[in-house]
Amino acid sequence: MPCIVINKETCKGCYLCIEVCPKKSIAIGKELNSKGYHPAMPVENGECSGCESCMIVCPELSIEVYDEE
Amino acid sequence: MPCIVINKETCKGCYLCIEVCPKKSIAIGKELNSKGYHPAMPVENGECSGCESCMIVCPELSIEVYDEE
Amino acid sequence: MLVKTIFAGFGGQGVLLMGVCVATAAMNEDKFVTYMPSYGAEVRGGTANCTVSISTDEISSPIASSPNYVVAMNNPSLLRFQHIIKPGGYIVTNSSLVNVELGRSGVTQIQVPGSDIAEELGAMRSANMVMLGAYAAVSNVVSFQSLIDAVGEVTGKKKKELVEFNIKAIKAGHDNAKEQIKKLESIEA
Amino acid sequence: MLVKTIFAGFGGQGVLLMGVCVATAAMNEDKFVTYMPSYGAEVRGGTANCTVSISTDEISSPIASSPNYVVAMNNPSLLRFQHIIKPGGYIVTNSSLVNVELGRSGVTQIQVPGSDIAEELGAMRSANMVMLGAYAAVSNVVSFQSLIDAVGEVTGKKKKELVEFNIKAIKAGHDNAKEQIKKLESIEA
Amino acid sequence: MKNKEKRLMRGSEAIGEAAVRAGCACYFGYPITPQNELTEYMARRMMDTGRVFLQSESEIAAINMALGAASTGARVMTSSSSPGISLKQEGISFIAAMELPCVIVNIVRGGPGLGNIAPAQSDYFQATRGGGHGDYRTIVLAPASVQELYDLTRKSFELADEYRTPVLVLADGMLGQMMEPVVFNDKEILPEQLPDKPWTVKGAKDRPSRFIRSLLLDVDVEEEQNWRLYRKYQRIERREIRHEEYYMKGAELAIVAYGTAARIAKAAVKRCVEKNMRVGLIRPISLWPFPYEHIYKTAETVKHFMSFEMSTGQMVEDVQLGVKGRAEVLMYGRPGGVVPTPAELFRVISRAYNKIAREK
Amino acid sequence: MKNKEKRLMRGSEAIGEAAVRAGCACYFGYPITPQNELTEYMARRMMDTGRVFLQSESEIAAINMALGAASTGARVMTSSSSPGISLKQEGISFIAAMELPCVIVNIVRGGPGLGNIAPAQSDYFQATRGGGHGDYRTIVLAPASVQELYDLTRKSFELADEYRTPVLVLADGMLGQMMEPVVFNDKEILPEQLPDKPWTVKGAKDRPSRFIRSLLLDVDVEEEQNWRLYRKYQRIERREIRHEEYYMKGAELAIVAYGTAARIAKAAVKRCVEKNMRVGLIRPISLWPFPYEHIYKTAETVKHFMSFEMSTGQMVEDVQLGVKGRAEVLMYGRPGGVVPTPAELFRVISRAYNKIAREK
Amino acid sequence: MKDAATHYCQGCGHSVIHRLTAEVIEELGIADRAVGVPPAGCAVLAYFYFDVDMIEAPHGRACAVATGIKRANPESIVFSYQGDGDLAAIGTAEAVHSANRSENITVIFVNNAVYGMTGGQMAPTTLLGQRTTTSPAAAGREAHREGYPIKVSELLASLEGSTYIERCAVNSVRAIRRTKKAIREAFLTQMNGEGFSMVEILSPCPTNWKMSPVKSWKWIDEVMTPYFPLGVIKDSRKGSKKDAG
Amino acid sequence: MKDAATHYCQGCGHSVIHRLTAEVIEELGIADRAVGVPPAGCAVLAYFYFDVDMIEAPHGRACAVATGIKRANPESIVFSYQGDGDLAAIGTAEAVHSANRSENITVIFVNNAVYGMTGGQMAPTTLLGQRTTTSPAAAGREAHREGYPIKVSELLASLEGSTYIERCAVNSVRAIRRTKKAIREAFLTQMNGEGFSMVEILSPCPTNWKMSPVKSWKWIDEVMTPYFPLGVIKDSRKGSKKDAG
Numbered sequence A, B: 001m002p003c004i005v006i007n008k009e010t011c012k013g014c015y016l017c018i019e020v021c022p023k024k025s026i027a028i029g030k031e032l033n034s035k036g037y038h039p040a041m042p043v044e045n046g047e048c049s050g051c052e053s054c055m056i057v058c059p060e061l062s063i064e065v066y067d068e069e
Numbered sequence C, D: 001m002l003v004k005t006i007f008a009g010f011g012g013q014g015v016l017l018m019g020v021c022v023a024t025a026a027m028n029e030d031k032f033v034t035y036m037p038s039y040g041a042e043v044r045g046g047t048a049n050c051t052v053s054i055s056t057d058e059i060s061s062p063i064a065s066s067p068n069y070v071v072a073m074n075n076p077s078l079l080r081f082q083h084i085i086k087p088g089g090y091i092v093t094n095s096s097l098v099n100v101e102l103g104r105s106g107v108t109q110i111q112v113p114g115s116d117i118a119e120e121l122g123a124m125r126s127a128n129m130v131m132l133g134a135y136a137a138v139s140n141v142v143s144f145q146s147l148i149d150a151v152g153e154v155t156g157k158k159k160k161e162l163v164e165f166n167i168k169a170i171k172a173g174h175d176n177a178k179e180q181i182k183k184l185e186s187i188e189a
Numbered sequence E, F: 001m002k003n004k005e006k007r008l009m010r011g012s013e014a015i016g017e018a019a020v021r022a023g024c025a026c027y028f029g030y031p032i033t034p035q036n037e038l039t040e041y042m043a044r045r046m047m048d049t050g051r052v053f054l055q056s057e058s059e060i061a062a063i064n065m066a067l068g069a070a071s072t073g074a075r076v077m078t079s080s081s082s083p084g085i086s087l088k089q090e091g092i093s094f095i096a097a098m099e100l101p102c103v104i105v106n107i108v109r110g111g112p113g114l115g116n117i118a119p120a121q122s123d124y125f126q127a128t129r130g131g132g133h134g135d136y137r138t139i140v141l142a143p144a145s146v147q148e149l150y151d152l153t154r155k156s157f158e159l160a161d162e163y164r165t166p167v168l169v170l171a172d173g174m175l176g177q178m179m180e181p182v183v184f185n186d187k188e189i190l191p192e193q194l195p196d197k198p199w200t201v202k203g204a205k206d207r208p209s210r211f212i213r214s215l216l217l218d219v220d221v222e223e224e225q226n227w228r229l230y231r232k233y234q235r236i237e238r239r240e241i242r243h244e245e246y247y248m249k250g251a252e253l254a255i256v257a258y259g260t261a262a263r264i265a266k267a268a269v270k271r272c273v274e275k276n277m278r279v280g281l282i283r284p285i286s287l288w289p290f291p292y293e294h295i296y297k298t299a300e301t302v303k304h305f306m307s308f309e310m311s312t313g314q315m316v317e318d319v320q321l322g323v324k325g326r327a328e329v330l331m332y333g334r335p336g337g338v339v340p341t342p343a344e345l346f347r348v349i350s351r352a353y354n355k356i357a358r359e360k
Numbered sequence G, H: 001m002k003d004a005a006t007h008y009c010q011g012c013g014h015s016v017i018h019r020l021t022a023e024v025i026e027e028l029g030i031a032d033r034a035v036g037v038p039p040a041g042c043a044v045l046a047y048f049y050f051d052v053d054m055i056e057a058p059h060g061r062a063c064a065v066a067t068g069i070k071r072a073n074p075e076s077i078v079f080s081y082q083g084d085g086d087l088a089a090i091g092t093a094e095a096v097h098s099a100n101r102s103e104n105i106t107v108i109f110v111n112n113a114v115y116g117m118t119g120g121q122m123a124p125t126t127l128l129g130q131r132t133t134t135s136p137a138a139a140g141r142e143a144h145r146e147g148y149p150i151k152v153s154e155l156l157a158s159l160e161g162s163t164y165i166e167r168c169a170v171n172s173v174r175a176i177r178r179t180k181k182a183i184r185e186a187f188l189t190q191m192n193g194e195g196f197s198m199v200e201i202l203s204p205c206p207t208n209w210k211m212s213p214v215k216s217w218k219w220i221d222e223v224m225t226p227y228f229p230l231g232v233i234k235d236s237r238k239g240s241k242k243d244a245g
């Protein structure tokens, strides 16, 4: 199944990825990163479809989508 | 009959009045004025109709039309 | 006597307001005072800080290259300013959010759980008022009363509940810090 | 030796060309020379003039506040420049067009019917060449030959007929003026 | 000072409030850091008072709107920071030539080019020598505290009207951003209370029409206008020089500094005096006209001067022009937006002072 | 001099031809009297040589087009007259800050404001002190003949490249309009013959990408850049001072004049010398860097200087900075477009000279 | 108009346009409220001819100066008088933004397709193929190098803030009459407080076109008007429309 | 793109637009010919992120600087990257005339309806009713005082010289894809030597709009696009049209 990796340190917590994810596979993380943002995180057991929407909208290039075959 | 008076000194000899006069009542004068132009002059025995065209086009406000009744 | 204090934190934490309140209090005590915010592009990225200088004399520079006090509302503020504090100076940290360790010696750290106290009182956003109280207790550069008056003056005296709430918050911070100082003094003594 | 000449007339009379020709002739005689046209808004209104300074020495200012010679191609030029000519200087007028009287003493007027002569030769527009010849005769600052050469150089040597025509015109003006000067000299003598 | 009269004010707001209380009827500006707070303050205050605030499309438009508004007799202000002030130079030259009153604020930033937004004093030449074309001068006032930002801005409007000339208030981001207590020692004037000016162009009602211009094609007329301006500038030089002295009595080394640098210099000089060094401070408050005479007189006894500037050295030329060879002129500068500390300056002064002492 | 090498040239054309022969690849300009002949000459010549001529929408656009073109390594020129040069000040400050080579011609006219189009020297301050913001300098060359217009324009391109800095050619309408014989003492260079510059931005082919900028938000970095520039300017001050002397041997009164004024001064001085007056002329050719040292040395023996300018007095400050109190500095000025005569200046000098003699 | 001979060349359109503007001001009875802003351009000396208050603007900045005057003193009737170099080149930003803010001013815009005062350089409105001293190619102005002649009226009309814009000419008795009417409409627009008004006038510059005045008139008809069509380009007035058309 | 964290605020459109531009440059294989001109504006530090040659322009002058570069070195692919204050206020004249001359350059025009870098002042594109620090009235920007939001694309499209102009947004996955395509078209226009191309991009400035990034996206849909309609505003290319639409 496809999955995403979010770079916690570069994420600025805009949550646009969360907004666009059709699978509701991303959520706000609990921890603060060193810039003071709560980075977005993939939800556990999310059903990522690998649509790349999150990657496309992320302003910080913080998301990579892996489509493991 | 209407007639026109041209101020020889302010006339700059553009001859636009001659161009527009429907009655061919204006012509180029022979003398030079002090600025070095040959001012326009009403032709002798011209048939001015008092249409004011010459007055309207004159850039130098050099023409007055008299409609003597 | 010239005392310089830097108040630092995230953008939304109200650190500039803290500075203005302290400056106003000092003014009302007829002291010389300057207040200097960080400005311009520096502000981008969501951090903010300001410097308040209070003196019995004309103040030359409103900037602090080595402040006597730093009030750090978050980790980045502690990291950024800890090394420039004057030896013998104080850093007052909002221990609810600041969890990195102080990386230098020669200064005293007073840890006040500002956000937690504020939350207990019922308004998380008032952590700055709590820390203001703590700062007053630690520094003593302005009296508790004139600080309270100043906060009222600055935030507008109309909303009475707010004023009263702020007083409560300031007092809570003040008490918390006083407690710690007492302990410290007893250790040192 | 420093000789300044103003060439003046209406816009279309080619007075600037006269100046350039004289300046070129002087340059080719290895003299110091400057040429200065009137410029900018001054030009509007259809008059033009230029100043040529010729010297055996470096020339300070290319402007003439009191020229030795004035070549006046029309009435306004005479009126404008007559009063600044150096005492003892000359004014060469195109008497075909200049009919106002000279209004000062102490200078010599040479009247050459430049336009008429040019018309006789077949090209009314070459009055400037006629007057150039006259000027050369009166002033002697450049030799007749180098003037002829200069005119060829400036107007372009390609159009042979033109060059030859110009020479004719210059010569005609030169002769006319020489004649008058002789008369004057004989009177003075 | 009584408490209730004091207000803790931001520098830029003190400028704005001084303008409002001086009866400024029109403000034209364009955003640039670090003077945005002034523009924004004017946006609010002018709207509240029903006066004219207009954010123009550029600094050039702003200075020319100011030119137009000034021609109606209204008190007008515009403000910017270094690059924006460079763009206004043509307009300033015109305003000076047309003899219109106008107050221009420059909150100087680090330059040249885009530079940065930190406090700097590197627009001194531009301000005092006229960055624009032609023989003209602008009065330049250099406040060193928020109180002075208020007082001198207020004064600027009066000087502008009195001499019909642009007046420049030269400050920097530090002065503009900082807050200090301010006391209003003056009376507020409303625009409609200002006396009519006899030269305005507001429509030729009940009088012949007139015009205001700077084009003087006839060189003799232009020359006369140049000398007229020159005489006015001489009058200003005679009457409007402002400066402050600090511990200059018996001083052997005179620091010369203005604005923010003067604040720092004061602290450093105080430290020197405490250490029994004979060091004093001359603070020019008007940069043009500059206190040449005073410096010249001082140089009779004080044989060492040090120009201290937040630049690589510009005012130092004026100090040199002042001493006329009578004294040695040193220079200490920190350009690029650096605000030196009193301690640093104290060290620099000490070193110089000791050297001087040794050489004696 | 051989005849065939001499050409009778208009001043503005000599500037243009020098640019073309120096390999200038791009010219950007905007009409303004009295420099239109230069723009028009470039329109024809650049078209003929297949190079870039662009009449921009404004002087501001022109200086910024020049900035862009200079960044590619091309030799570039722009020109204007006083009001237009005022508008270019922001751009000049940027070009200086970004260390780009660029030649800027100012055919000065009478000012301030619209003024007139007659010859003047009232942009001296703007040229030598930087009318723009920040600590920067521009090299300023002041030709006094058409030959020098040619030679110094040519030189400007070399200096601009060598020091990566804007170079200003300062002339006036008289020099621009007049014709004099010119000899080309140099070899023409084609743009493509010029060596590549290692700092250009032409696309990151076969190398890492790079950028050119002047924004240095970090004050320490900006400060270092300011000092870097400062050191460069000091280097220029050591190496690029140009001046001429005329009858200075044994002189008791030194006239200091540049450009058109220097021509007039030469004639007047000659007349003085002929009358056995001990008067000489110092003609600064580079206005910045200014020959301070030389004037200082001269002031060891010459106790009287007179700055002669077609302005109300600007260079006089540099003369004063030069003599450092060692000598008296007089000033004679004719602003507003007046070109004084040698006779007039001779009278002025005589009067001053006699007074000096009497006082001895 | 003051009783002074103008400095304009023979057959210059400025003279006529001055007269028409002065007549309209006279007829509308606003001479004692009018403030004019002449440009740097051939009309720079307009204050010698108009018998109303005037103040000079730096080249291109007349709209900004007019804005300042009108904002400071809304009772005045403010007009700028600008050439095509002045308004459409260096003054582009000021013109666009004054129109966009719908400044309640009137612009008399004299389009003579050339920089007149400085001696005939290319203007933004110079036509393709027209030779000038700065578009000296045999082919004259060419789009690929020098761009297109700018249609200023259309450009400003595309801005929501502009209220009344008309393009006229002064190359016939009828055209001159029409121009006067347009100027009148423009001032009425301002008097009614309806915002930005402009009259663009195609105007002969015989000197720089190197044509006789009579030839210049023809050139306007044959070359200019096909590219710059005459007529009301925009009229979004609410109140006073009746007079136009 | 260089591997550097940007200084932009959370949810800022600049970051996305940078990426899209960089991707297009990469994909078209023009990275070694590209020269970028960032503005004074939030994007002033763009040279830290783009891995191509860049040169800073004074505020508003990017089009003039780009013109100079392109004319001097026609082989380069030159783009300016400008904000709405930069291009539509102080840079109006430079933008209008570059378009009119059909300079063969590409403009990436970021319209965020506000002066971002200087802290949220009114921009020429600020919408009616929008409150900013310099349009502080309760009613926000009002036309009678501050004029209308300028439709830059339409304005420049009205000039004969402009070749390809499209307005896009970056507030949805689709919009972002579309924006990338438009940027590609614009660069292709330049590569084909067809003249002036511009992509206007409606871009969120959550910080100065005082909204969350998500809210900002909605605001673009609900408030901005009704006034600034998306789509190809102009396409007068001869050769390469197939790719567009």
Ligand SMILES: Cc1ncc(C[n+]2csc(CCOP(=O)(O)OP(=O)(O)O)c2C)c(N)n1
Residues within 6 Å of the ligand: F030, F031, F032, F033, F059, F083, F084, F087, G039, G040, G041, G042, G043, G058, G059, G082, G083, G084, G085, G086, G087, G110, G112, G114, G115, G116, G117, G118, G123
């Ligand atoms: C800043 C500045 N740049 C240039 C000029 C020179 N200048 C004076 S008038 C003018 C243009 C005139 O053309 P236009 O506006 O078309 O008016 P016209 O003379 O054709 O009526 C120019 C460029 C100036 N005075 N100021």
Ligand SMILES: Cc1ncc(C[n+]2csc(CCOP(=O)(O)OP(=O)(O)O)c2C)c(N)n1
Residues within 6 Å of the ligand: E030, E031, E032, E033, E059, E083, E084, E087, H039, H040, H041, H042, H043, H058, H059, H082, H083, H084, H085, H086, H087, H110, H112, H114, H115, H116, H117, H118, H123
């Ligand atoms: C001459 C000049 N004037 C003003 C400024 C200040 N300034 C910097 S960026 C900017 C505007 C930024 O707004 P915009 O162009 O919309 O870009 P954004 O930050 O919104 O992306 C201004 C006014 C400057 N640097 N130079």
Ligand code: SF4
Residues within 6 Å of the ligand: A003, A004, A020, A021, A022, A023, A024, A025, A026, A047, A048, A049, A050, A051, A052, A053, A054, A055, A065
């Ligand atoms: S790739 Fe698509 S489905 Fe997967 S997390 Fe991203 S947006 Fe959601």
Ligand code: SF4
Residues within 6 Å of the ligand: A006, A010, A011, A012, A013, A014, A015, A016, A017, A018, A039, A040, A054, A057, A058, A059, A060, A061, A062, A063
């Ligand atoms: S879009 Fe990117 S920056 Fe925004 S929350 Fe998601 S990962 Fe973080």
Ligand code: SF4
Residues within 6 Å of the ligand: B006, B010, B011, B012, B013, B014, B015, B016, B017, B018, B039, B040, B057, B058, B059, B060, B061, B062, B063
């Ligand atoms: S129209 Fe007027 S100026 Fe022209 S020729 Fe006739 S009278 Fe003379």
Ligand code: SF4
Residues within 6 Å of the ligand: B003, B004, B020, B021, B022, B023, B024, B025, B026, B047, B048, B049, B050, B051, B052, B053, B054, B055, B065
């Ligand atoms: S009034 Fe009419 S008919 Fe009479 S001269 Fe004038 S144009 Fe001719």
Ligand code: SF4
Residues within 6 Å of the ligand: G007, G008, G009, G010, G011, G012, G013, G014, G042, G112, G116, G117, G204, G205, G206, G207, G208
């Ligand atoms: S140059 Fe042209 S516009 Fe100027 S006055 Fe002469 S004809 Fe009229």
Ligand code: SF4
Residues within 6 Å of the ligand: H007, H008, H009, H010, H011, H012, H013, H014, H042, H112, H116, H117, H204, H205, H206, H207, H208
């Ligand atoms: S201020 Fe606005 S435009 Fe600038 S970085 Fe922040 S969100 Fe982006």
Ligand SMILES: [Mg+2]
Residues within 6 Å of the ligand: G083, G084, G085, G110, G111, G112, G113, G114, G115, G116, G123
């Ligand atoms: Mg024109």
Ligand SMILES: [Mg+2]
Residues within 6 Å of the ligand: H083, H084, H085, H110, H111, H112, H113, H114, H115, H116, H123
């Ligand atoms: Mg923006």
